[in-house]
Amino acid sequence: MAEKADILDFSLEELERAVEDLGQPAYRAKQIVKWLHKGVGHFDEMTDLPQAFRHTLHEQFRIGKLQILESLHSKSGYATKHLFLLSDHNIIECVVIRYKYGNTLCLSTQVGCRMGCQFCASTIGGLVRNLSAGEMLSHVIETNRLLEENGERRIGHLVLMGSGEPLDNYKNTIEFMKMVHLPAGINMSYRNITLSTCGLVPRMFELADEGLPVTLSVSLHAPNDNVRKLIMPVASAYSVVDIIKASRYYYEKTGRRITFEYTLIKDLNDREEHAEELAELIKGFPNHVNIIPLNEVEGLDFRRSPERSIQRFIQVLKSRGVEVTRRRELGFDIEGACGQLRRSFYSGSESQHYER
Numbered sequence: 001m002a003e004k005a006d007i008l009d010f011s012l013e014e015l016e017r018a019v020e021d022l023g024q025p026a027y028r029a030k031q032i033v034k035w036l037h038k039g040v041g042h043f044d045e046m047t048d049l050p051q052a053f054r055h056t057l058h059e060q061f062r063i064g065k066l067q068i069l070e071s072l073h074s075k076s077g078y079a080t081k082h083l084f085l086l087s088d089h090n091i092i093e094c095v096v097i098r099y100k101y102g103n104t105l106c107l108s109t110q111v112g113c114r115m116g117c118q119f120c121a122s123t124i125g126g127l128v129r130n131l132s133a134g135e136m137l138s139h140v141i142e143t144n145r146l147l148e149e150n151g152e153r154r155i156g157h158l159v160l161m162g163s164g165e166p167l168d169n170y171k172n173t174i175e176f177m178k179m180v181h182l183p184a185g186i187n188m189s190y191r192n193i194t195l196s197t198c199g200l201v202p203r204m205f206e207l208a209d210e211g212l213p214v215t216l217s218v219s220l221h222a223p224n225d226n227v228r229k230l231i232m233p234v235a236s237a238y239s240v241v242d243i244i245k246a247s248r249y250y251y252e253k254t255g256r257r258i259t260f261e262y263t264l265i266k267d268l269n270d271r272e273e274h275a276e277e278l279a280e281l282i283k284g285f286p287n288h289v290n291i292i293p294l295n296e297v298e299g300l301d302f303r304r305s306p307e308r309s310i311q312r313f314i315q316v317l318k319s320r321g322v323e324v325t326r327r328r329e330l331g332f333d334i335e336g337a338c339g340q341l342r343r344s345f346y347s348g349s350e351s352q353h354y355e356r
Contacts (some may be wrong), residue, residue, distance in 0.1 A: 006064040006087075007057070008036060008134030011175055012182060022056055031182040032057075037137075037185030041065055064134050066142050078328075079124050080311040082143065086135060088112070088208035090128055094162055096147070102156030107136060107296045109173055115198050116233040117219075117265060121297045122163040126233025131164070140180060141189075153214065158188060161217070167203035178213055190214050201238040204246035210254040216250050217259040217290075218243060221268050223277035229304075232266065240281060248285050252277055259286040264305040264313060265294050275313045279320035288323035 007241040010018060015029040028049065037045040042055040043049075057069070074080070080096045095106040113120070114127035144154045157182065160166045166173045175197070180188045194215040197204060220348045222228035222242065228235035260282060264270045278289070291314055294304040305313075310326075317324045 004062040006134045007061040008064045009132050011178065015032065024053055033184045035180055037141060039141045064138050066138050082171050096141065096143060102161060103147060103153055104157040105140060105155045106159050106162050106250045107139055107161055108162030108164050109136060109166045113164045114147055115165050118196060118231045119265060119294060119302045130169040130172055133172045133179055136176040137179050140186060157192045159194040166195050167196055167197045169199040170203055174210060177214065198232060198234050199238050199243040201246045202244045207247055208250040213254045213256055215259065217261055218247055221263050223274050223281055224225045227269050244281060251285050259294060260289045261286060262289055262310050263292040263294050265312055266303040266305045270305040270313055272312060272316050275316035279317055279322050288325065290325050290327055291316060292327045
């Protein structure tokens with residue numbers, strides 16, 4: 001017997017058509033969305049739907065649910081990393097970051113990653129598969145449930161910066177952002193969503209034309225192609241000049257300021273001349289640079305820049321009029337870098353088998 005379709009994977013329009021095919025009015029779809037986004041685990045809990053219809057939904061569909069395997073809490077209390085088991089036994093992770101203005105969820109879009117960035121744990125082992133839109137949504141729903149159980153606020157901001165390249169899973173990522181934005185459900189403002197990309201230029205132009213005013217964060221990490229090719233294979237396909245052109249286009253289409261992520265790596269991209277070159281590269285349109293001291297990954301050769309180099313790099317950018325921030329390091333003690341916890345979990349539990 002074929003496995004039932006996960007109802008969380010349905011867009012609102014698809015759900016409206018599905019309920020009409022089952023003899024119900026289209027407005028039932030919004031009722032279903034309301035219950036799903038609240039985290040109900042069974043159709044019987046959707047008490048404003050006719051009982052016979054709930055039974056039909058149970059026969060036709062399933063509600064995808066994640067099994068939590070492990071949660072690690074930072075000593076500071078600002079960050080919690082969750083490891084989730086997917087229905088096909090793959091494992092994915094997400095991070096809750098607590099700020100004064102609310103809780104942010106750092107979300108994964110793929111199991112693994114095929115971009116091959118040399119300093120990132122996510123890409124070790126390559127891409128396993130894309131996450132569906134419903135699986136991404138499940139991470140938000142389940143995280144909200146855990147937060148509410150602890151008496152905490154629900155997720156107010158999303159950053160698609162976990163494992164995977166969101167624009168490499170373009171269709172599902174776009175559908176997920178539309179789902180999480182639904183007023184009948186979680187009702188997340190697009191302006192509270194940040195999407196991170198390593199610079200898939202054609203998809204950046206396509207995203208700009210979608211009409212979704214999310215914040216675009218570009219993982220640049222180098223001021224020129226020669227340095228970038230040493231750490232990011234994608235640099236062989238798309239130049240930094242092309243990435244800046246796509247970033248300018250995104251700003252012009254959406255009015256959203258671009259963030260350039262720049263991880264400082266000892267003796268590779270952290271010299272003063274690199275900062276000068278970066279400032280020249282990105283001038284001329286609204287943006288800011290987020291400096292990230294490298295979170296060292298076991299098995300990879302790159303090392304964190306000394307503190308004096310980090311400070312000097314920031315000062316050079318500021319002297320050139322660049323808006324610059326330094327990322328707060330909230331998850332270092334819980335293996336906060338993308339893919340680290342998943343990788344260590346696998347290496348320590350290769351013989352274990354998990355039931356659905």
